[in-house]
Amino acid sequence: MKKLLESKGWRALALFLCLVFGLMTVACGACGLYDYFEFGMDPGAEPNYTESDFYYAYVHERPLSSRLEDGYVNLYMFLFNGRMVFLPLAGAGLLLTLALFAFLLASAGRTPEGVELRGVHRWPLEVYAGLLAAVFLVGLMVLFWIVEEIGYIAYLGIAIPGLAAAVLAMGAAVLLLCMTLAARIRAGQWWKNTVCYFLLRLCGRLLRALGRTLIAAVRAIPVAWKLALVFCGVSLINIFGIVLMVESRGYEGFWLFALFLVDLAGLAASLLLGVQLRRLRQAGQAMAAGDLSYTVDTQKLWGELKAHGEDLNAVRAGLSRAVNERMRSERFKTELITNVSHDLKTPLTSIVNYVDLLKKEEIESPQAREYIKVLDRQSQRLRKLTEDLVDASKASSGVLPVSLETLDLRELVTQAGGEYAERLSRAGVETVTTLPEGECPIRADGRLLWRVLDNLFLNVCKYAQSGTRFYVNLQPMDHGAALTLRNISREPLNIPAEELMERFVRGDRSRSGEGSGLGLSIARSLMECMGGSLDLSLDGDLFKVTLYFPQ
Amino acid sequence: MYTTLICDDEPDIRSALRIYLTGEGYAVREASNGMEALEILSREEIHLVLMDIMMPGMDGMTATAKLRQHSNVPVILITAKSEDTDKIAGLTLGADDYVCKPFNPLEVLARVRAQLRRYAMLGGMPAASSALRCGGIRMDDEGKTVTNWGEEVSLTPTEYDILRLLLQHPGKVFSSREIYQKVWREAPLSAEGTVPVHIRHLREKLEIDPANPRYLKVVWGKGYKLEEDGK
Known part of the structure; x- marks a missing residue:
């Protein structure tokens, strides 16, 4: 079933069959409905050509040649003979058409590589839909024209294929529109391939770029000028408010209250700024005191203060990185000294022991005894030195618990x-x-x-x-x-x-x-x-x- | 005659120790790593092991832990690291004592003697009712005698009183002032400065290395206490 849905050939066949059956449904339905009203569903009815509305409408009132009349007689007899067949045929056609329509909707947009939009489905929706609507409208116009002017058409042989073509075109337009919608919805982005979406996105980008430029322009203004601008703005609002208050007779109280509210908001903003400054100062003090774990919470800061807070945090991060680096290298140094001095201790043990053994030997030469004394003194000093070296490096690098x-x-x-x-x-x-x-x-x-x-x-x-x-x-x-x-x-x-x-x-x-x-x-x-x-x-x-x- | 086993990967240190130990009248066996030491221990009767910690093959800590599974022969660790954690780990694993490289040969000999005395008299000494003890230090309060690993130690009356006070409360820290009050039975009046001098003398008489006491310990800035190392 999956293969069936994904196959392009089957889809084309189904499209063709759906149109054919649709046309059949419409044709049989039209004929059947005519029969139903003309003859009823009566098997024993007699054909009465000259008394039919049909004849009246298309033959009697119009002076036509006998050859044309033959054509209408043939059509009348065709409709009369099939009066028991057309409606069931229409019903069957409708069922088949609906089934195929459902299959087409289910299959639209599927490919063996998964759901993917290809060909016309990639066109902007509005363009494609407009094209189909045009086809539909042309079909509709042809249909109306033929129905309206059918009496003047010289040949029914032309009118009936014309009608069929019009209905087919309309049906095809509706079907293709439904299929492309189904495919686009299935792919989950029916709105993306539309002109509207493209235009909206363009507008959005333009607005964002504009906003960015504006913000950059505001940022480029020095703080002092910014403050001056804010002050001017507040003053302007105040002057404007006073003018309004003076001009508006009878509403002075209202405008005074509005002005009061505006200034109150200004006061609140100033207070908030003060609080934020205080927070920054605390952070600076903590860092100056050597607390490198203190971070400024820049979430609650505004504009310049936020930037300053972020700078402070960056300074802190850099400092603590440098300190850590230094600590690491100090620790490494201490480890090196400790290891080296441990390695020195083993040969030193032998030296100390053998010098001690030498001291116990009976040695005649006073010079040799003097040399042994020197060896003894120096080996003891070396021993003290290795111990002190470890202590000193540990104490100065702070790894000592x-x-x-x-x-x-x-x-x-x-x-x-x-x-x-x-x-x-x-x-x-x-x-x-x-x-x-x-x-x-x-x-x-x-x-x-x-x-x-x-x-x-x-x-x-x-x-x-x-x-x-x-x-x-x-x-x-x-x-x-x-x-x-x-x-x-x-x-x-x-x-x-x-x-x-x-x-x-x-x-x-x-x-x-x-x-x-x-x-x-x-x-x-x-x-x-x-x-x-x-x-x-x-x-x-x-x-x-x-x-x-x-x- | 006692047989000692020297386990060290450095041949020069082994032979130096052998010279000292044979000079003291001990028989000596040598091993260059923990595996060899365990092998010799399983073959011969050994009365004391001198064990280096850092050796190729099997290190001294592992060897000590292994031999402790079936033997209570005294083990003295030889360590190049002077960190406290190593000493404590060694003592917890079953070593009886330790010396730090570079060691003084006389200190090693003194520790060997002390451990062999302890090993020989294990269970042999009757527990006198009035005997106070801590490690190898025993005080018989009736006979007014003090022995260290079986060897009698002669103390002055003041030293004796201080030691008795500390032995009666093992692990408790006494400040110089408290010791003065309890031993001299009078107010210190800045005279407690003599207490540390007596303590120093006591350490010199009882400890093999008075600068690194194993029993009579200095708690700097608080006082003194009597306690066994690693316990």
């Missing part, structure tokens, strides 16, 4: 003092500690903070002048606390404080002795990880470190 909790800084300073009590007195340094009476709560990570103090106290042991005092001063503040450590350096500190904080820089410059030169840098990074800070100041030989803690 920090768990802040409330601690008692007083307790921590006491603990650190206890840890270092003996080492400090061995270094010949007297510790003077000043602590507040009560607890001193701060927010910090205890283990990280211990590493900060560990590094700083160790520095004192290593670099303080023997016989001097080491002052530890804990001062609670409004929001947090400050811890100050002061000592006198053994070596002259003739470098700026900032440089001393750099990685690998040490006060003595000779780079001999133990230590990696990372201690202060690690301490400062760790303090920053916890939200605190580390200040360093050098005054002659006075070395002073101040730690600030948030509460």
Whole structure:
């Protein structure tokens, strides 16, 4: 069935048959109806040619030649003889025609490749329909002319084919129109192939282009001019309103009220603008404060403000992209340093162990013993260096997990003092500690903070002048606390404080002795990880470190 | 005589450890990865395993977990990573102790000794009614003696009192001030600065590596507590 519907040949055959059967239906119907009124459906009726209306109309009143009369007699007898057959034949023809019509409607627009519009179906609907309507009208005119003038036609042999042709043309026009409509509706876009649609779309495009040009023109005006224009517009409306109010006698109250409404709308618009400005300012402040997750909701902003909001969002996106990029590269660096230092640890373990074994050997040469001592010292230094390197890179890149909790800084300073009590007195340094009476709560990570103090106290042991005092001063503040450590350096500190904080820089410059030169840098990074800070100041030989803690 | 098994992929580290361990009088077997170690363990009687974590073939973590299925031989992990998560993972998988590369050979020997003592006296010591213990630390309050893995430790009376306070409340954190009040039985009046010094001495007497204590721990900014690592 599907194949049948999609086949072009079958469709053409059905079209032809439909027209033929349609013509037959019309012809038989016309004859049958004439018979029905002329003879009734009576099998026993007698032909009475000279008394028929037919004869009256076409023969009696008109002086015609006998030959023509013969033709009418033949026609009359044909109609009389078939009086029992025409109506059933018409009925059958009608049924067949309708069936074929339905088939044609179902088949219109179908192809083996699916529903597709081809040939005439692609013509603009109005053009095609107009053409068919013209055919139909011509057919109708021919029909009327023949029916009207049939008596004057010399030959019935011409009149009857003429009538048939007219009816066929009309039928074909109606049928083709129905088919093209069916096909177009089936394809789901009957309106698209129309002249109207094309024109409407053209108009739409023109209007849109015009609108765009206008908007672009308005956009190109600087903000100040825009504001001036708006102000002029409002003033004009006001002046116009006042003129109207003065001119309209008896309606002053109404116009005054209308003016009031207009100005009220202006006030509302200004207030809304103010709110939007405020929103933009909040976003700017948040970004300035470093909140890179703050986005401006530009949905509720107007014109220039919206554009500004979008710019702000773009700035934010760019910034956070840059920050992320940086974080990634820092993390990568830290990972690299960590991996390298892990790989260094294995050979270092062997070195440390075999140097230790060498120390236990009975070696005669005093020089060899001296060399082993150097090896021992340097391998220990290397060991400290690899550990500090990992710490420093982790602390400065912020990948270190920090768990802040409330601690008692007083307790921590006491603990650190206890840890270092003996080492400090061995270094010949007297510790003077000043602590507040009560607890001193701060927010910090205890283990990280211990590493900060560990590094700083160790520095004192290593670099303080023997016989001097080491002052530890804990001062609670409004929001947090400050811890100050002061000592006198053994070596002259003739470098700026900032440089001393750099990685690998040490006060003595000779780079001999133990230590990696990372201690202060690690301490400062760790303090920053916890939200605190580390200040360093050098005054002659006075070395002073101040730690600030948030509460 | 005890037999120890060294499992490390680095031949130089293996032979250095062998020198130290044989010098202490232990017999030594060597394995270069986890598979070999498990094979030796199934063949011979081993009293202690020194296990590197990063090895080709089977790594130390997997090997430790496997051997724990049928053996309670002490395992000391050797790790190049000093991250806490690795230590905790190792201890949870069944290791008894760990040392970090680059290690101090004396520390390794001390840990080996401690673990072997524990292994040898497992179940052997009668539980005195008044004994307080945490890990290898035992305190007999009647005899006023303290032993660490079976070795007697001599403490000053103040150190003894502090240790008893901490042993009585394992896992609880005491601030210096609280310890001073409870041990000296008087108001601190800024004198609690001596407490950390005593604690430091205690750590030096009880811990193999006092800077990284396994039992007597410093809770920085809060106080001190006694607790077994990884428990």
